Amino acid sequence: MAHAPTSEGPHGSGLHQDLHWLFARLKQGLATAETAAVREHGMTLWGYTVLVAVVEAPARTQLALAHAVSVDKSKLVLILDELEDAGLVRRRPDPADRRARIIEATPEGDRALKAARADIEAIENQLLADLAPSARAALQSALQHLVGEPIAKVEDGRSPETACAPDLA
Amino acid sequence: MAHAPTSEGPHGSGLHQDLHWLFARLKQGLATAETAAVREHGMTLWGYTVLVAVVEAPARTQLALAHAVSVDKSKLVLILDELEDAGLVRRRPDPADRRARIIEATPEGDRALKAARADIEAIENQLLADLAPSARAALQSALQHLVGEPIAKVEDGRSPETACAPDLA
């Protein structure tokens, strides 16, 4: 595998060194590992993501929740169905607005989330294990910063906001 | 583990700080930006990825090529169809093995790839624009290192090799 691509030069070096590939690959690896992890706590990766949002930034409506996790509202319905069937969240009617449902984690949901989160952190810590603490911090901070950046070159009047919803699968 | 998952600061930003979310989000952002970029050169993102592999690490068989880019062989067929229809690659019968097809880039494919690659590098450079050169180098090197790491905790006898094929869409 250790192919030495001819004369690296300033740009193009190893086969895939572009950010997109690196991100895609790392994301995918984490996705499968974490999918397996959270399944043992009765949820899917989407469920986990939504549950985190429910616990940490409770929203008064599913619409707001959907926006918070960057998922389509119609998809959120299914995710919540799963979570509710698993007994991890409850859809409570909002007394102030009978259309809305207040989503709240059940005690069991809280417990499951804590456990799942611990597992996920373990996975991610293990991935980062070989990195020096400084490199680790630098990575985290760089990534955190980049997610805030608009990516598309805003040529005309195009909104840089479009296209951010990641599929976690 | 100096990890502060607790919701600090102004709500909304500290929500998802796990690696998986960061990677997924960054990958998605780059995916849409780069998809648009390569389309102007007559290819899709998968096509671009395959074309890079074809040029930089020519494989004697589609199977090997599929493995190189971590894509299913049946999917590679469609990707190559696109590239061939666009006149960017050629399926040449292998004189030594009439089953196999040698995939090679056409002159036009070479040109298109160079142009597309320049665009992609521009996009990625712009994304990294705000990072200090040192942080940039650190990020690149950290990511490069991480992709080599096995991710799944190898509990039983499970292979860490499984589950690496990223979907670039």
Next chain:
DNA sequence: TTATATTGATTGTGATTCTAAATCATCTTG
């Protein structure tokens, strides 16, 4: 108040996409 429009949740639909098996031709091995 009534009428209209907006919001929130859900359901349905069409299109897209991936995986896995089946197919066909060719090669290799016994």
Next chain:
DNA sequence: CAAGATGATTTAGAATCACAATCAATATAA
């Protein structure tokens, strides 16, 4: 030459997704 393996392609089925359509409830305006 027969039997199995390999390479490319096709097909079929499932899964997923975005988008429109629907239904209920609220807000707004006349």
